[in-house]
Amino acid sequence: MNQVKNDKEVYVCSECGYKSTKWFGKCPKCDSWDSAVRIEEGVRNGAPSMIDFEPSTADISIPGRIRTSMEEMDRVLGGGVIPGSVTLVAGGPGIGKSTLLLEYASVMSEFGDVYYISGEESIPQMLSRVKRVGIAKDRLFLSASVDVEGVLHSLKKRPIALVFDSIQTLHTSGMSALAGSVPQMRECTMKLIDYAKSNDVSTFIIGHITKEGNVAGPMVLEHMVDTVLYLEGEPRSGRRILRSMKNRFGPTDEIAVYEMENNGMIEISDPSKIFSDVDSEDPGNALSVIMEGSRPFMVNVQALATQSYRSGVVRISRGFENSKLLVLTAIVSSHLGVSLENKDIYLSILGGLRTTDPGIDLAVSISIFSAIKKTRFSSKIAFIGEVGLDGKIRSVPQIQTRILEAKRMGIERIISAKSSNSIEIEGVRTLKEAILKAFGGKD
Numbered sequence: 075m076n077q078v079k080n081d082k083e084v085y086v087c088s089e090c091g092y093k094s095t096k097w098f099g100k101c102p103k104c105d106s107w108d109s110a111v112r113i114e115e116g117v118r119n120g121a122p123s124m125i126d127f128e129p130s131t132a133d134i135s136i137p138g139r140i141r142t143s144m145e146e147m148d149r150v151l152g153g154g155v156i157p158g159s160v161t162l163v164a165g166g167p168g169i170g171k172s173t174l175l176l177e178y179a180s181v182m183s184e185f186g187d188v189y190y191i192s193g194e195e196s197i198p199q200m201l202s203r204v205k206r207v208g209i210a211k212d213r214l215f216l217s218a219s220v221d222v223e224g225v226l227h228s229l230k231k232r233p234i235a236l237v238f239d240s241i242q243t244l245h246t247s248g249m250s251a252l253a254g255s256v257p258q259m260r261e262c263t264m265k266l267i268d269y270a271k272s273n274d275v276s277t278f279i280i281g282h283i284t285k286e287g288n289v290a291g292p293m294v295l296e297h298m299v300d301t302v303l304y305l306e307g308e309p310r311s312g313r314r315i316l317r318s319m320k321n322r323f324g325p326t327d328e329i330a331v332y333e334m335e336n337n338g339m340i341e342i343s344d345p346s347k348i349f350s351d352v353d354s355e356d357p358g359n360a361l362s363v364i365m366e367g368s369r370p371f372m373v374n375v376q377a378l379a380t381q382s383y384r385s386g387v388v389r390i391s392r393g394f395e396n397s398k399l400l401v402l403t404a405i406v407s408s409h410l411g412v413s414l415e416n417k418d419i420y421l422s423i424l425g426g427l428r429t430t431d432p433g434i435d436l437a438v439s440i441s442i443f444s445a446i447k448k449t450r451f452s453s454k455i456a457f458i459g460e461v462g463l464d465g466k467i468r469s470v471p472q473i474q475t476r477i478l479e480a481k482r483m484g485i486e487r488i489i490s491a492k493s494s495n496s497i498e499i500e501g502v503r504t505l506k507e508a509i510l511k512a513f514g515g516k517d
Contacts, residue, residue, distance in 0.1 A: 085110040088255035091294070111251040137274055142181040146331070146341040150303060150316050152324015158274040159323065160267050162296065164281040164289045165305035170314055171280050172239050173207065174305065174332070174339045179237050180209035186234030187213050193220035193243025207338035220253065222246045222262050232273050238266065240280040242290060259291045263298050296320060308426045314339065315427065318367070328367030346372035349425040352484055353453050358445035361456045361485065362437035363476035364429050370479035372456070374424035375434065377441035382418045393423030394438065395430060402435060402461060406442050409465035409505050417446060432460040433470035436489070439505055440512055451512045454486040465505045469494040
């Protein structure tokens with residue numbers, strides 16, 4: 075039976091994507107005013123088309139990963155980019171998303187044609203960036219078009235990769251919604267995914283984030299794509315961290331570290347050297363080794379304790395969960411007999427790194443105690459372990475990998491959980507035992 079396509083008008087909320095057959099002034103779902111956008115939806119009548127299913131034993135060639143000279147980017151993607159994959163790269167304004175992907179597009183062009191489409195910069199502006207970074211290549215092509223259908227129709231032959239900067243500037247025909255609205259972003263993403271999967275073209279989409287740190291637009295965008303990467307960093311620092319938040323083809327917690335300079339994003343191949351100060355003996359400093367994906371990092375925890383003159387004490391952390399800081403300060407107070415009721419405590423992970431690895435708990439607790447007591451211990455000691463509410467130290471995964479990283483960085487003593495079963499550590503059962511070992515038995 076032939077299918078007949080009928081178009082019907084529907085109204086979609088540009089803020090949350092709520093759909094209705096009638097116009098509405100206030101969205102019933104998100105309470106936004108004047109957010110209704112009229113679009114046409116195709117409705118097909120008649121029997122559905124037949125779909126072919128492939129057996130799991132089918133002999134179909136599976137494309138391998140493309141590995142480039144940008145090793146850190148390849149690492150975050152899971153060991154290289156998969157042909158036909160769609161990757162969303164999100165980050166704040168001016169953080170370096172365009173520069174990073176323009177560099178990656180340049181190295182990808184060694185394997186085939188790459189098209190970089192920007193709706194935020196003109197051709198001369200893009201050429202200026204290309205020349206400044208020094209990444210001009212014969213097979214890297216630039217466009218300032220924002221029409222998705224026009225771009226895909228204009229591709230003369232199958233490229234190796236596409237980069238769209240950004241999803242908030244793209245639009246598709248047949249929809250009256252403005253570029254950047256929820257319907258436009260969702261429809262554009264669907265068209266790009268369909269093209270990428272049908273032609274095995276690796277596609278990268280740049281997205282902006284909100285003040286809350288989420289991708290601007292519908293949450294469904296992150297569910298639609300294969301990989302979601304976040305580029306983050308301190309506004310006044312040149313250091314940037316690319317973090318994998320979702321990856322259908324690799325680990326979801328890998329990170330890459332970059333230094334943003336005038337000639338582009340420079341990869342940091344040994345991040346432990348910039349995140350730790352191995353020789354520091356100042357009170358409040360403690361070293362640990364955390365795991366981010368498959369890679370260990372030596373990090374420096376710094377704590378500062380000051381007299382509180384407010385009605386309530388302050389607990390502020392940077393790079394570490396504030397709720398976890400509250401828990402660990404309570405544990406230190408309860409199990410070490412340290413009074414913290416009139417102390418403001420500030421905690422920071424050196425270098426702007428952010429971590430949720432429980433293996434850093436022991437180092438945080440030691441640094442708080444050291445800051446309160448103004449007591450220093452010898453340098454070249456690393457603390458690895460999770461601290462429970464009972465004050466006991468528990469082992470953490472991949473302890474041998476952490477030990478090897480600590481030794482590589484010149485660490486002479488490693489204090490960790492006795493249950494770690496390693497002859498290379500000084501095992502302790504409780505936080506109090508760890509304190510006694512760290513400070514040489516001093517009260």
